[in-house]
Amino acid sequence: MSGIGIDAGARVAALEERLGDPWDPANPAGFAAIVAADEHEETPEGGRTALDDFGILAEFVPSALGGRLERVDHLVELMRSVYRRDPSLGLGHCSSSLLGAVNVWTAGSAEQRRYAAGLLLAGEKISxxxxxxxxxxxxxxxxxxxxxxxxxxxxxxxxxxxxxxxxxxxxxxxxxxxxxxxxxxxxxxxxxxxxxxxxxxxxxxxxxxxxxxxxxxxxxxxxxxxxxxxxxxxxPGTGMDTVARAFQLTRFALPAMSTAMLDTALRVTLHHVRGRRLYGRGVADIPMVRTTLANAFADLLLCEAFAAVAARSLHLLPDLGSVYAPAVKYLLAGFLLDAVEQLSLVMGAEFYRRDGEHAVFQKMARDIKPVAFGHIARAACLSAMLPQLPVLARRAWRDAAPAPAALFTADGELPPLDLTGLRVVVGRQDALAGTLRAALDDDLPASLRPLVEAQAQRLGSLAEACAALRPRDLSIAASVEVRDLAAGYASVLAAAACVGTWRHATPGGFLARPEWLAAALTRLTGRALGRPADVPTDVEEVLLDELLDRHDHSVGFGVSAHRYR
The missing domain is CATH 2.40.110.10 (Butyryl-CoA Dehydrogenase, subunit A, domain 2)
Structure with a gap:
């Protein structure tokens, strides 16, 4: 079980075992049952029962209160096993209780916390x-x-x-x-x-x-x-302050869990194209199809790398959550929606089918839409980031020290999560900015250096522009040009997260290879400039080889690459 720690990896394996093979038509928690339940606007009873038997709501309760919540990145990884099967089950039966509970963990009295914990540990829900x-x-x-x-x-x-x-x-x-x-x-x-x-x-x-x-x-x-x-x-009167702190967790955690929908959409697309022939050859061999698959794989990797870093930052850098959380939500939502849209073009008419072995694709394509507006809209994320940009530009981006290695590694030591200690506005230097600059001192491969330099230069340009912003520029009515600065910063943060993940990856593993990072930075640069950017042709085959190997061995397509049922 690669990348998520022994205890967390064992829990993921146990949950996968309990939920069973999603492709088995007889599985009451499989894709067939999920699609059938969705036709009746419900979640499958077999899925709800399996999750209750597992005690899924205990994952949202801090360990100090008798639950299993110790690391946010482990929580996200576990919940992806639910979301990759049925996002409605993930949100409706599970994560909706997290939205309420985090407010209690953040601002509640000892008695309120014990009461909330008792409810969730008993399988009861908080709205x-x-x-x-x-x-x-x-x-x-x-x-x-x-x-x-x-x-x-x-x-x-x-x-x-x-x-x-x-x-x-x-x-x-x-x-x-x-x-x-x-x-x-x-x-x-x-x-x-x-x-x-x-x-x-x-x-x-x-x-x-x-x-x-x-x-x-x-x-x-x-x-x-x-x-x-x-x-x-x-x-009394601290309601919005609690929201600002507590929702730093959920604003990134829910989109991070939603990357599992892209994993399933990509898996279904691969299953479809590898069994179909057009124009005298396999659909999977058509150049446009191969490029789309490689792009989606790169997008999934960069989204999960950014999300994992943000999750660990709540433990290691709690005074940066006020800007990291909305940045993750904004960027992940855009990439996930676009990637599934592109995969639907490859699926062709099969994309519209509500029956058959690929019917779960159309459900994923519908269910992923709320990631752009649910809980907080993408536009609101930019508004949340804007007032903090001048502060970051003047004192947090220049000469920032690089982030600790534990921010980028799944098995690094993290301090306990303290939601009460989260800050409403950004505090210290931006460690991700420091990581991006530190990478330039490395002996980077020739394929990566210009890409990393471009991101560092973009951060420099953002610093100059953001330092000049005036208070009247930062309101909800900010101009498109000013809001683009916040969007650009989210892109640079994601790039820095990917660079840090690559720098600290286990030698010999896929994440230690430069090809995926070159693909991720290319995709981020293209999106920031407002034009599509396919993965470089010289790394496309490397990505596809890895993608197909994971598909054949039932391994997840994301950063953790743990084994699926």
């Missing part, structure tokens, strides 16, 4: 009720109110399009507690559903969706519903 349809992804615009009355808090308003609300045992609400508004006008409340007065509570009809059809999206309307003041998470 996160932040969104109101009138405000879209702008969760800071809160109308749902919690008003002090006679020593209690009275809840009034609606929350909508909330995952698992009708099946939750407890709910984390974001509520307006100061009617005068302002940055400290909202608070979070952690409320057992049993504490909501039935005569004051109305659950709204289920919201239906195009993708993630098995996820139960609901809503709630409360009419002067009293709850105890002990439901407050943290001090």
């Amino acid at each position: 996160c009720a932040f969104h109101e349809l009138a405000h879209g992804n702008d969760i800071g615009s809160v109308e749902f109110a919690a008003t002090p009355v006679d020593g209690r808090l009275v809840l009034t308003g609606r929350k909508e399009s909330i995952t698992n609300l009708d099946r939750a045992d407890a709910v984390v609400f974001l509520a307006r507690t100061d009617p005068d508004g302002g940055p400290r006008s909202s608070s979070q409340l952690f409320v057992p559903v049993s504490d909501l007065a039935p005569e004051r509570t109305r659950f709204l009809p289920r919201f239906r969706s195009v993708g993630m059809r098995g996820v139960r999206l609901g809503g709630i309307s409360l009419d002067h519903c009293p709850v105890d003041t002990s439901a407050l998470l943290g001090a």
Whole structure:
């Protein structure tokens, strides 16, 4: 089991064994059952049972509270085993509880944390009720109110399009507690559903969706519903501060788990083209097809390398999460959506089929769409990064020391995760920027040096442009040119993560080869310049050989390359 540690690797293997072979038509948690359940806008019962038997929600509970959560990168890797089969099962049955729980781990009292842990360890769910349809992804615009009355808090308003609300045992609400508004006008409340007065509570009809059809999206309307003041998470008025810290984990973790959808889409495409002939030869031998497959493989590797580095940064560099998390979400969503779109062109008419052995492809193509807007939209990610860019440019990008090796290695020692210690704004020097510059002092292969130099030069240009930004340039109404600076920084961060992963890779392994890094940097450079860039022709065959070998040996296509069922 390569790359994710002995204990984590054993848990991945155990989960894979319990979920079974996804290609087996008789498997109640396999692709056939998943597609059939999706037709009825549900998740497969066999999959839910297998996950409950495994105790999947214990993965979201810190080990200090009796759970299995110690390293965020290990959590992501484990959840990819679920998402590669059924993203609706991954989000609806599992990760939606993480969205609520991280707020409790971040701001809750000892009693609240123990209670939340007890729920998840018992297989019960926690829902996160932040969104109101009138405000879209702008969760800071809160109308749902919690008003002090006679020593209690009275809840009034609606929350909508909330995952698992009708099946939750407890709910984390974001509520307006100061009617005068302002940055400290909202608070979070952690409320057992049993504490909501039935005569004051109305659950709204289920919201239906195009993708993630098995996820139960609901809503709630409360009419002067009293709850105890002990439901407050943290001090009154700190609701958005808790969001800013807690969601540093989930804003990157959910897109990172979603890379498994590209793994499945690529695997299904390979299965299809290797068994089909056109124009007198195998489809897999057509140059355009081979290039598309190599591009998708490179995209998956770079996305997972960036995500793994961001996961470990929450342990090692917690004062950089406020900028790394939105950068990961922004960049991964773009690459994943485009890669699956390109693979659908290779699938041809087979892409549209809702039956047959490749039917799971159309489900993945639909289910991956929310990665661009779910939880936080890509545009909002750029807005979150913008105000931090001048600070980074003036004191964090110049002469930054390189990141420690543990940031790039799966078996390096990490300090315990401390969500309460995460910062709302960036603090120290940007270690990834330092890693990119340090690589130029290495004896780089001739194929890599110009690519790494180009990224370092791009960082220098960004530093000059961002240092000149004025406060009025950094609002939600920022110009396209200014927002492009944030997008460019996300691309440079991803490049630095890939460079660091390559520099610290195990000698003799695939990640130690320069070809994948050349492909990743080429893809990143092309996207940053707004034009497609295929992997270099001299490395395409190396990538395809590795891809086909992994396919034939049931090995994952991502960075960890662990064995699948």
